[in-house]
Amino acid sequence: MQTQHIVRSYDADLKYLASRIAAMGGHAERMVEQAVQALVTSDLGLARKVVEDDAVLDEGQREVDEKAIIVIAKRQPMADDLREIIGAIRISGDLERVGDLGKNIAKRVVAVTETQQPLRLFRGLEALAELALTQLKEVLDTYASRSTDRIQFVRDRDDQIDAMYTSLFRELLTYMMEDPRNITACTHLLFCAKNIERIGDHATNIAETVYYIVTGLQMPPERPKEDKSHKVMLEDMVDD
Amino acid sequence: MDIHGAGEGVRQRLLSARWVLAAAVAGIALVAIEAGADYRIAVGASLAVIAVAAFAPRRSLRERRAEREAEANRPAMGSITAEALAAAVSDPLVIFDRQAAVIHVNSVCAVAFPGLSIGTSLPLRFRAPEMQELIAKALTHGQPISIDYSEKVPVERFFRVNVSPVGDGGDLFAMIFRDQSEIRRIDRMRADFIANASHELRTPLASVAGFIETLRGPAKNDPAAREQFLQIMQAQTARMARLIDDLLSLSRLEMKPYLNPAERVDLKPLIEGVIDALNPLAEDSGVRIDANLGADPLVVGGSRDELIQVFENLLENACKYGRSGGLVEISVIHPGQQNGIDVSVRDHGPGIPEEHIPRLTERFYRVDVETSRGQKGTGLGLAIVKHILTRHKARLTVSSRSGEGATFTVHFPPPNS
Incomplete structure (x- = not known):
């Protein structure tokens, strides 16, 4: 928004949308962080707080949607303004989903901590969460600065997250095979890991939206890749 | 100067001249008595002397x-600019306006929060709910406020943030970040150290305790068994000592993960020194170390001791785990100032299965626990390497294929980035 509009309240509207997105982003980052922390430290109080906090994000998304629709109706935006507004709608949707995934992790804290779990179960999950959070932060920083220099890093990091997830998948399977009493906790942890991996995907989506807002072009299509956990089978594991 | 001040000044002057005045008045009185003059002249003269003195x-x-x-x-104060004043503040300082847009950042802040440039909207950069609230409150109330703020990624940092309006107009605000990370980290370090150490030390300790029991009981009078047990016990205590050394150096590094050392170091003699030091180990493992470092000096910014630790760990790992390959190569790939410097350590051993690669730098993560223990590994070597490289803004990449050995590449950024 380097240039100004003749109607100054139009600028104020666009600025308001951007600041709402930033606030939602902050909330989403905090929720994911606290959900994983609650999981690792078995902090049920913190988990409950995360679950309640999700309402803030839902409210934020509704607000952004309404505001965006009013701006479109009143100002008939064109070009980068229109992209800005549509981008805000999309990003708020992604952030709301990130919040849901964080909430889902927090909900599982009760089930995971029901039985005492060794710390090694959480180490990989913590590392995975750190990668996803770094990615989310970088993407939201990119949104704040409107520069596309670092967009490529976001995709590289997504590859790292997928590799880490696949590794974690195998590790958790091993624990389940070692001792069937681990199955409850490990299954929940598996879902938690999947949720974190999905958060990474949403961050990538946001990166693509930011790229579109800034350049007006779609981000160049990605080479085909995915996490390889769908190929992990019991037979491979037994061979190891 | 106000009247009270003037009176004070006169009193001071009279007080400091009191002995001279007393002498003068006494002199005048004496002369007046001697001469038999009118006492009024004497009083007038004394007053005149006192008035002059005052x-x-x-x-x-x-x-x-x-x-x-x-x-x-x-x-x-008027002769210095606001920029100069901001530059003299040793904590990160941001000046922002009523729209919460950045007006000025000092140089410390530019290092601590890269990406904060003039015009950036503060709530977009500091998205944490408490920061949003802080900025909103400061803008509406115009009172100084402080909060605690933490950032988790890329490195964990804790700040005490203070916002206060600047000047009378209320149009500009100053935000100061006081770094509290080190204090928090010392606490964390203590807790982590106890958790890790107790977990990892338990195994060797249990084995030593077991042997002591045997030595005092069943093997009491068996010299051959005693010798053998003592040997095992010595190996176990040596392992515990190594573990403690590694934990301590890791903890030291974690204290200051974001301070990048500024010394200039030539990697070439450094790596050659490390190879010389490791040659005995390599010979014991039946491995030859081949160095291909090129002819040019390889200067990077960093701390000599820490970089020695990096290459020691990488080469030691290559010799231990790649021993079946018989050859370890260390080479420089892009000696170009623009692209930075890549140093890679390659072994020809069994390689590392793909699923383990992303997690190698985690503490106590081992691909194969038994092999690692047999090779006197503590599970902390690569965690230390990663921490040192993060401090140097350098990266470690690992590539490997089963059966074809592994390559550990250290990428140093160009000097001025």
Whole structure:
């Protein structure tokens, strides 16, 4: 928004949308962080707080949607303004989903901590969460600065997250095979890991939206890749 | 100068001249009595002397002029710019306006929060709910407020953040970040150290305790068994000592993960030194170390001791786990100032299965626990390497294929990035 509009309240509207997105982003980052922390430290109080906090994000998304629709109706935006507004709608949707995934992790804290779990179960999950959070932060920083220099890093990091997830998948399977009493906790942890991996995907989506807002072009299509956990089978594991 | 101040000055002057004045008055009284003059003349003369003492200037003209000049030359607050003042503040400082857009950042802040440039909207950069609230409150109330703020990624940092309005107009605000990370980290380090150490030390400790029991009981009178057990016990205690060394150096590194050392180091002699030191180990493992470092000096910014630790760990790992390959190569790939410097360590051993690669730098993560223990590994070597490289803004990449050995590449950024 380097240039100004003749109607100054139009600028104020666009600025308001951007600041709402930033606030939602902050909330989403905090929720994911606290959900994983609650999981690792078995902090049920913190988990409950995360679950309640999700309402803030839902409210934020509704607000952004309404505001965006009013701006479109009143100002008939064109070009980068229109992209800005549509981008805000999309990003708020992604952030709301990130919040849901964080909430889902927090909900599982009760089930995971029901039985005492060794710390090694959480180490990989913590590392995975750190990668996803770094990615989310970088993407939201990119949104704040409107520069596309670092967009490529976001995709590289997504590859790292997928590799880490696949590794974690195998590790958790091993624990389940070692001792069937681990199955409850490990299954929940598996879902938690999947949720974190999905958060990474949403961050990538946001990166693509930011790229579109800034350049007006779609981000160049990605080479085909995915996490390889769908190929992990019991037979491979037994061979190891 | 107000009247009270003037009175104070006169009193001071009279006080400092009290003995001279007393002598003068006594002299006048004596002369008046001797001469038999009217007592009123004597009183008038005394008052005149006191009045002169109270008001006549006592310093020379030159002295007074020098003083006035010094007064004029003393630097006044108005002579420095706001930028200079901000630059002198040793904590990150941001000046922002009513729209919460950045007006100025000092140089410390530019290092601590890269990406904060003039015009950036603060709530977009600091998205944490408490920061949003802080900025909103400061803008509406115009009162100084402080909060605690933490960032988790890329490195964990804790700040005490203070916002206060600047000047009377209320249009500009100053935000100062006081770094509290180190204090928090010392606490964390203590807790982590106890958790890790107790977990990892338990195994060797249990084995030592078991042997002591055997030595005092069943093997009491068996010299051959005693010798063998003592040997095992020595190996176990040596392992515990190594573990503690590694934990301590890791904890030291974690204290200051974001301070990048500024010394200039030539990697070439450094790596050659490390190879010399490791040659005995390599010979024991039946491995040859081949160095291909090129002819040019390889200068990077960093700390010599820490970089030695990096290459020691990488080469030691290559010798231990790649021993079946018989050859370890260390080479420089892009000796170009623009692209930075890549140093890679390659072994020809069994390689590392793909699923383990992303997690190698986690503490106590081992691909194969038994092999690692057999090779006197503590599970912390690569965690230390990663921490040191993060401090140097360098990256470690690992590539490997089963059966074809592994390559550990250290990428140093170009000097001025």
